[in-house]
Amino acid sequence: MTKRTSAKYKIDRRMGENIWGRPKSPVNRRQYGPGQHGQRRKGKMSDFGVQLRAKQKLKGYYGDIREKQFRGIYAEAARRKGDTSENLIGLLESRLDAIVYRAKFVPTVFAARQFVNHGHVNVNGVRTNIQSYRCKPGDVIEVREKSKQLAIVLESIGLAERDVPEYLVVDHNKMVVTFQTVPGLHDVPYPVQMEPNLVVEFYSR
Incomplete structure (x- = not known):
C-alpha cells in the first residue's frame, strides 16, 4: 500500500x-x-x-x-x-484507483486508494486490491456486492461537486463502470x- x-x-x-x-x-x-x-x-x-x-x-x-x-x-x-x-x-488515468475516483464511488483519490486496497472492487469479475493496477479499454470495474451499501459509497455518488468524464460509462444503480478509452489531457476534468x-x-x- x-x-x-x-x-x-x-x-x-x-x-x-x-x-x-x-x-x-x-x-x-x-x-x-x-x-x-x-x-x-x-x-x-x-x-x-x-x-x-x-x-x-x-x-x-x-x-x-x-x-x-x-x-x-x-x-x-x-x-x-x-x-x-x-x-x-x-x-x-488508467490506474484502478483513478477510475474508482472518477466514477464517484468514493469522495477523494485517497479514499479510492484505500477502497481498492481493502478489496472492495472487482475488475472483470476478479477481486483486485492493487491501486496501481492498469486498466485497459473495455475493462469493467464493479464495487463488490458486500460493499455497495457502505456509507462512503452512497454519500459519494450524491456529490455534486464533480462529474463523471466521458471516457467512463457508469451505472450508479449497479455501481459498475466501464473504461471506454484511454483519455488525453483535454479529456480529463x-x-x-x-x-x-x-x-x-x-x-x-
Missing part, C-alpha cells in the same frame, strides 16, 4: 491551488503555504522550480504517488509511441491546470 507522506490539505496549500476542487480546501480561505513562513513573499521561480512544481502537483493529485513509482510511470510514457505528456496522463509537458521537461533534463 502506498504511504501518504503529506496531508492532503497541506498539498493544496503547498501548491497554492485547490487541486481537487474541494469546497473545504483551506486554499479557499488562505492562499499561501503552511507553517510560520508560509506568507513570505516569493521571488520569481526558476525554470527548474516551475517544472518541479508541475511534477509535485500532478503527483499530489493522484494521491501523492511516491517518486520511484511516478518516475516509472514517466519512463513507460516515454517508451510509448506518441506524445509523452499525453501518454503520461493516459497511464495515470482537472479542477486546475495540469502541465504534463513541464513534467516531461523535468525528467528530460
